[in-house]
Amino acid sequence: MSGSPAASATRRARRALERAAASASERHEPVLEVTAPPQVLDPGPDLLRAQRRLAESQDLAALAEELVAEVHRCGHQRVLLLETVARSRHRELEVLTARGDLCPAPGHRLTGGDLTRMAPTAVVELVPGHPRAPRLAVWGTVAGSTLEVLASAGGAVWRALVATEEARRAAREATGAQLLLSGALRLAGLGSWSWDPATGVVRLDDRLRRMLGLCPTDPDPDLETWRSGIHPDDRGPFTGVEDPAAHVGTSAPYPFRVTSADGTERTFLGMSVPLATTSSSAVQGLVLDVSAGEKSTGELVRLAQCDSLTGLANRSVMDLRLVEALETATPTDAVALVLLDLDRFKLVNDTLGHQIGDALLRQVAVRLQDAVPPGAVLARLGGDEFVVMVPGVDRPEAVSIMARDLLRRLRAPMMLPGLPEPFVCTSSAGIAVGHSGTADDLFRSADMALYRAKDGGRDRVALYDSAMRHEAQARRDAEHRVRRALRTDGLRVVWQPIVSLSDHEIVAAEALVRLEDPVEGLLEPKEFVDTAEDTGLIVDVDTWVLGEVLRQLREWRRAGVGLQVSFNVSGKTLEHPSFAHRLAHSVESTGASGSSLLAEVTERTLIDLSSSTRASLGELRSIGARVGLDDFGTGYSSLSYLDRFPLSFLKIDMSFVRPLGTSDRAEAVVRALISLAHAHGMVVTAEGVETELQAAMLRDMGCDRAQGYLFGRPVVAAALPQGVLGPRFRP
Numbered sequence: 001m002s003g004s005p006a007a008s009a010t011r012r013a014r015r016a017l018e019r020a021a022a023s024a025s026e027r028h029e030p031v032l033e034v035t036a037p038p039q040v041l042d043p044g045p046d047l048l049r050a051q052r053r054l055a056e057s058q059d060l061a062a063l064a065e066e067l068v069a070e071v072h073r074c075g076h077q078r079v080l081l082l083e084t085v086a087r088s089r090h091r092e093l094e095v096l097t098a099r100g101d102l103c104p105a106p107g108h109r110l111t112g113g114d115l116t117r118m119a120p121t122a123v124v125e126l127v128p129g130h131p132r133a134p135r136l137a138v139w140g141t142v143a144g145s146t147l148e149v150l151a152s153a154g155g156a157v158w159r160a161l162v163a164t165e166e167a168r169r170a171a172r173e174a175t176g177a178q179l180l181l182s183g184a185l186r187l188a189g190l191g192s193w194s195w196d197p198a199t200g201v202v203r204l205d206d207r208l209r210r211m212l213g214l215c216p217t218d219p220d221p222d223l224e225t226w227r228s229g230i231h232p233d234d235r236g237p238f239t240g241v242e243d244p245a246a247h248v249g250t251s252a253p254y255p256f257r258v259t260s261a262d263g264t265e266r267t268f269l270g271m272s273v274p275l276a277t278t279s280s281s282a283v284q285g286l287v288l289d290v291s292a293g294e295k296s297t298g299e300l301v302r303l304a305q306c307d308s309l310t311g312l313a314n315r316s317v318m319d320l321r322l323v324e325a326l327e328t329a330t331p332t333d334a335v336a337l338v339l340l341d342l343d344r345f346k347l348v349n350d351t352l353g354h355q356i357g358d359a360l361l362r363q364v365a366v367r368l369q370d371a372v373p374p375g376a377v378l379a380r381l382g383g384d385e386f387v388v389m390v391p392g393v394d395r396p397e398a399v400s401i402m403a404r405d406l407l408r409r410l411r412a413p414m415m416l417p418g419l420p421e422p423f424v425c426t427s428s429a430g431i432a433v434g435h436s437g438t439a440d441d442l443f444r445s446a447d448m449a450l451y452r453a454k455d456g457g458r459d460r461v462a463l464y465d466s467a468m469r470h471e472a473q474a475r476r477d478a479e480h481r482v483r484r485a486l487r488t489d490g491l492r493v494v495w496q497p498i499v500s501l502s503d504h505e506i507v508a509a510e511a512l513v514r515l516e517d518p519v520e521g522l523l524e525p526k527e528f529v530d531t532a533e534d535t536g537l538i539v540d541v542d543t544w545v546l547g548e549v550l551r552q553l554r555e556w557r558r559a560g561v562g563l564q565v566s567f568n569v570s571g572k573t574l575e576h577p578s579f580a581h582r583l584a585h586s587v588e589s590t591g592a593s594g595s596s597l598l599a600e601v602t603e604r605t606l607i608d609l610s611s612s613t614r615a616s617l618g619e620l621r622s623i624g625a626r627v628g629l630d631d632f633g634t635g636y637s638s639l640s641y642l643d644r645f646p647l648s649f650l651k652i653d654m655s656f657v658r659p660l661g662t663s664d665r666a667e668a669v670v671r672a673l674i675s676l677a678h679a680h681g682m683v684v685t686a687e688g689v690e691t692e693l694q695a696a697m698l699r700d701m702g703c704d705r706a707q708g709y710l711f712g713r714p715v716v717a718a719a720l721p722q723g724v725l726g727p728r729f730r731p
Helices: 005-026 045-055 060-073 112-118 145-188 206-212 223-228 232-238 291-305 315-327 345-352 354-371 396-411 439-455 466-488 529-535 538-558 571-575 579-590 603-607 611-622 664-679 692-701
Strands: 079-086 092-099 122-126 135-137 190-196 201-204 254-259 265-274 283-289 334-342 377-382 385-393 427-434 461-463 491-500 506-517 521-523 564-568 597-601 626-632 649-652 683-686
Touching: 045 060, 060 079, 060 092, 190 206, 201 206, 206 283, 232 254, 265 291, 315 334, 315 377, 315 385, 315 439, 334 345, 334 354, 334 396, 334 439, 345 354, 354 377, 354 385, 354 396, 385 396, 396 427, 396 461, 427 439, 439 461, 439 466, 466 506, 466 529, 466 538, 491 538, 506 538, 529 538, 538 564, 538 571, 538 579, 571 579, 571 603, 571 611, 579 611, 597 611, 603 626, 611 626, 649 664, 664 683, 664 692
Parallel strands: 079 122, 427 461, 506 564, 564 597, 597 626, 626 649, 649 683
Antiparallel strands: 079 092, 122 135, 190 201, 190 283, 254 265, 265 283, 334 385, 334 427, 377 385, 491 506, 506 521
C-alpha cells in the first residue's frame, strides 16, 4: 500500500464524484461540459479581479467564501467547501459553505456515498495541517485553467494568512514572556546586562541604568568603558568575559563595587551565565544593588560560596577556581586535584548519630585547613567528600606526599562531643594531575584514583594513571553484561556439594551464580559480582538466585531429595526494604521449607549491621532459615561482631585450608577457628578442600562439613551426585 491516508481518501472521493457525474449524465441531468479543448488562459480582467478579492481576505473564513464564490462564477452550479473532520475507513467531511441548488447547509457532515448522490461539480477541500491547503479539486467535469489559477492563488493567500497568524501568535507569546521576565526582575530588584562579542557592546536594561544613575538616552557602553566604571579589584568576573563559569553554564555570585554617574560608589552582587555553549557566545548577567546592607550582603555572599556546615568553599567555587587554574596550566606548572573521602562514614551516622557525624566533619575541615599548602583551594563537595586543588605542580610525587600527610593528620585520635573515648577516623584519597582538558575530566580521573584507593583496602592514597581508565571501562563493560543478563535471562546457577565429614554423605549444596555472556561465555562471580555490588545490581542478582534456589528445592522435594541449599546474600540486598517481605512471600508461595535454606553473609555485613539489615536477618530466621558467616578469617580482625547476631554456621575460607599438611601454623589457625565456632554453637564448613589429607586433618580437628574439588566441582542440578560418596572420596 502506498500514499498517505489523505491521498487515499482523496482518490476515493474523486472516484465517487466521477461515478456521480456519470450517473447524472445517464439521467440527462445538466452537467457542466467544456466541448472545446482547454485553452491557455491569459490573465484577464476577471481573473485579476478574483485574485485581488482573494488577496483582500482578512481571515480564513472570508477567503473560503471568496474562493467558493469565484468557482461558482466560473460556471459550476454546485460548489461545496468541505473540511476533513475524520480520517478513518469511512471518511467524514463537514460542509463549511456551499453555492448552488440542492446543496447542504454549513455544518452538515458528508460521507463518500453522500457525495455520490449529490454530484457536486466542484469541491474546495481544506485539509487540516496540509502545507498547501486549501486544495481545489474539480471532479466529473473538465476544468479550465482559470480554476487551476484560482486554486493556486487561494492556496498562496491561505499560506500567507496562516503564516501571519502564526507570527502574531509568536509575537504575543514573546511579548508575554518578556513582560513576565521584566516583572519578575522588577519585583526582585534586579538589573540585567548582556555582552555580545560580535558587537562588543554591553547592553544595560532600564533597571540597571537607574541603579547606575544613567539617562535612558545614554548609549550602551563598549567593554572597556564598562570596565572603567568598576573598581579595579572587582573588574574580572563582572564582565562575564573573564568569568570561566560563564562558559560552563554556572557562576558563583560575586560582589563588586561600581562608581555611579553621581560619583558615589555602590556595591552590587552579580551572577552571569552564557546564552550559548560556544566559547565566543554572548553572556547574560543579573545585578542586585546591596549597598544599603553591605554587612548582611557579605553574609549572603558567604552562604552562597561556602559550605554551611564546615565553612569551606563549596562545589561551585571549586569549579570556578579549577577552571581558572587549568587555563594557565602547563606540563611543568600543572594542576593537582586531591579527592578525599572518609572511610565508612555512613557507619558513624548510623551508629553514633548525625550530630556526631557533623562534629566529625567540622573537625576534619579544621585539620585539612591547617595542613593544605599555601595557594591551594580546599572545598567540601558534600557528605564526607572533600577536595584540595593545588596549582603549580611540577612533580606528582610531591602531591602524593602531601596527600599522605593529610591522611596521617586525619588518622590522629580526635575528641568528639558526647563520646567518652577519642575517635579514630581513617580516609582514602585519589589524586589526578593535569594541565589540559576540562575540570570535569580532572574530577573523573581523581574519582577513579579514589576508587582504586578504596578498593585497595582504604586508608591509602592512589595516583591516577592510564590503567585506571581501562579499569573503569572494564567496570562499565561488566555493568553492561550484568544488566543484559538480567534483561535476557543470562544468569545461571550451578551447584557444589557440601559433605558431612563424619559419614561422607552429601548434606547440602551451595548455589553459585554464573553469567552467560554471548561473547565471553560462562563467567564466574569474580568477573561481575564486584561491579554488581558497586552499582546496586546485586539486589536483582540475589533476588534471581533466591528464586532459582526455591524452585530447585521444590523439585528436589518432589523427587524425595532432602538437601539443604546454601546461597550468598549481599549486605546491600539485606538492606533493601522489600527483601524480607519478598523472601517470606516466595518461600510461602513455593511451599519450600525454610529450614532447608542456609543464607551466607560476609563479615562486612555484620560489621555494618544496620536496622534494615538486622530486620532482614530476623526475617530469615523467622521462616526457619539458618544464617551463617562466609569466608571467615579474610575480613576484620575483631571478633566482637560474632555476638551481634545469632549465627548457625561458619565457613572457613580456603586460604586457611589449602596449606594444611604443609604448614604447622595453618593447622594451628584452623584448629583455633573450629574451636571458636563450636564455642559459639556454630556448625563449621571448610571451603576449598582438594586433597584427602586435608579432609582427614579437618575431620580429626572436629570440622563438621567440607566442600571443594575433592568432593565435586560446581555442576548443574541434574549432574549433582546424591547420597553417600564412594570410596574415592573417603579420607
